Amino acid sequence: MALFRDRSNAVPSSTTGRPTWPAVHAERAALVADLTGLTDEQWTTPSLCPGLSVREVLAHLTAGASLNALRWFVGVVRCRFDFEKQVAMRLAEQLGATPAETLARFRGVVRSTTAPPLPKVALLGEIVVHGEDIRRPLGIDHDYPxxxxxxxxxxxxxxxxxxxxxxxxxxxxxxxxxxxxxxxxxxxxxxxxxxxxxxxxxxxxxxxxxxxxxxxxxxxxx
Structure with missing residues (x-):
């Protein structure tokens, strides 16, 4: 779940271009479709992120699509530069009271172009990797280009x-x-x-x- 773990390695130049928003939006929409109709029990399934359910990982994705650079920085300062604490705080903000609300909040950011200050390819990586963190434990297969x-x-x-x-x-x-x-x-x-x-x-x-x-x-x- 750590978003910032090691800044010592440069990001390859080929990954720093304009974000592939159509691909990000398409993968978000596909995840919404896959998760529509889950039972309450399925929403509590442990994800591949240790300690988090599939519902909590989805809330984390919503947080990432709702957080611009200024809000990200304010949160980092508020959490005294504890990045894990910042992630947990933003997840809790987006979880909602029920699984239906969690899914509705994610559906609402499917076409968002708001993003924290991450390398551009990481925006695509977030939805693919965390999407698989959710899908694999649920037995859902998804084909990617x-x-x-x-x-x-x-x-x-x-x-x-x-x-x-x-x-x-x-x-x-x-x-x-x-x-x-x-x-x-x-x-x-x-x-x-x-x-x-x-x-x-x-x-x-x-x-x-x-x-x-x-x-x-x-x-x-x-």
Whole structure:
């Protein structure tokens, strides 16, 4: 859940352009469709984010789409530069009284272009990674354009800025089976671009979808 963990690595220049808002909006809309009709019990399902339910992760996504740079900075100061506390505070603001309200609030920001001061590709990464944090435990499959997940794989494996990704896959060779993504040298980790991306961000469940001598090394780092 940490949004700011390590600022020591530069973000690749290819990730700092204009945000791909149509893709972000499309993925938000798809998530709304997938979550419409969940039972109250399903909303309490533990997500892939430790300690958070799928409902709470959705509230976190709403918070991110409602928070501009000024409000983000004010919150950081209010939380005495404790970024985890800031995330928890904003999540609580958007949770609502019921699951229906949580979903309605997210539906209301589907087409938002408001964003905290994150690298542009991270705005897309938020909805994809956290969307999978929600979908996987619920058994919901979703297809992503290969160019979208390839962009995210490039980002997360080449930087520790948002999440510890580059360090997690150091010394491994990653090869996608469904697209052009490949990087690194060392023991092989092979699988779909989405599985590689999610495992790179520390979602150990996706290691089950990968093959190669490097999988157990990657799993041990999650």
């Amino acid at each position: 290969i160019e979208l997940v390839t962009q995210l794989a490039d980002f997360y494996t080449s930087s520790d800025l948002m999440l510890v990704g580059k360090s997690r896959v150091a010394g491994l060779r990653l090869v996608a089976t469904d697209g052009p993504f490949t990087t690194g040298e060392g023991p092989l980790v092979s699988g779909t671009t989405l599985a590689i991306t999610m495992a790179t961000t520390g979602r150990v469940a996706y290691c089950d979808d990968l093959t190669g001598d490097g999988v157990e090394i990657l799993r041990s780092r999650s």
